[in-house]
Amino acid sequence: MTSSYNSITGTSTADELTANSATADSITALAGNDTLTGVGGNDIADLGAGNDTIYSAVASDGASILGGTGNDSLAFNTTVSNSTVSGDAGDDTIYVKTEGNSNSLLGGLGTDSIYIADAIDGTTIYGNAGAAESTDGNDTIYISGTASGAYLSGGAGKDTITIGGASTATTVFGGANNDSIFISGAASSSSYVVAGLGADSLAIKGALNSSSVYGNAAATNTADGADTIYVSGTASGFLRLRRCW
Numbered sequence: 001m002t003s004s005y006n007s008i009t010g011t012s013t014a015d016e017l018t019a020n021s022a023t024a025d026s027i028t029a030l031a032g033n034d035t036l037t038g039v040g041g042n043d044i045a046d047l048g049a050g051n052d053t054i055y056s057a058v059a060s061d062g063a064s065i066l067g068g069t070g071n072d073s074l075a076f077n078t079t080v081s082n083s084t085v086s087g088d089a090g091d092d093t094i095y096v097k098t099e100g101n102s103n104s105l106l107g108g109l110g111t112d113s114i115y116i117a118d119a120i121d122g123t124t125i126y127g128n129a130g131a132a133e134s135t136d137g138n139d140t141i142y143i144s145g146t147a148s149g150a151y152l153s154g155g156a157g158k159d160t161i162t163i164g165g166a167s168t169a170t171t172v173f174g175g176a177n178n179d180s181i182f183i184s185g186a187a188s189s190s191s192y193v194v195a196g197l198g199a200d201s202l203a204i205k206g207a208l209n210s211s212s213v214y215g216n217a218a219a220t221n222t223a224d225g226a227d228t229i230y231v232s233g234t235a236s237g238f239l240r241l242r243r244c245w
Helices: none
Strands: 005-009 016-018 024-028 035-037 044-046 053-056 064-066 073-081 084-086 093-099 104-106 113-116 124-126 140-143 151-153 160-163 171-173 180-183 192-194 201-204 212-214 228-231 238-240
Touching (some): 073 084
Parallel strands (some): 044 064, 064 084, 073 093, 171 192, 180 201, 192 212, 212 238
16 A cells, blocks of 8 residues: 555454545544544545444545455445445445445345435446356445446346436346346436346336337346336337347
8 A cells, every 4th residue: 555545443342433535544443333424525444344334424526445354334324426335245334325426335245235326327337246156146326317438237136227317328127036226217328127037016107218128138148037117208229028139
């Protein structure tokens, strides 16, 4: 770690750590059920094993946050931009009040919940750890506003993905198992919505404009289930319920 970072290290028991909002901090909490406040800016934090909690009211730009193994709660009651936040293994909750842009949010393995109380722009969100796993839990991804230039993936498990507004140039992938995808607005500008394998439910409460919707994994396969697709507006895009080849 370069000398430009202020180092903060916890213990193997439950710690209450406070980052310095005026400096760039590198926080290593170690084991235990730790609580970290004040993290923000371009801080680096690894909370380690345990059921850990982050609460931050300091804007983050270029931060890297790892919850570590355990059931973690990572709450950012402010703006997060150009940052990576990962819950890691365990049943984690990630909350972001204001999404600046270009973030990478990963729930990790387990039954995770990711809530964005805002629109998203250029952000990538995985319910899992961002790889092709077969043991992920039932994840929830909820975007309060619109999604633009984003990528959302539930991973394995019975996932629920909700976009509270329109989807523009955005990819939404349910993954394996019985998933639910709901977009409360039009899907346009080459948006790409794929329910994935399983008996999925997909609803677009708006028009489908120059975009594609697949009931399965958009690849050669025979294991897909009985999908339901609903588009309330006009459809000038591409719809396919089963295999695509």
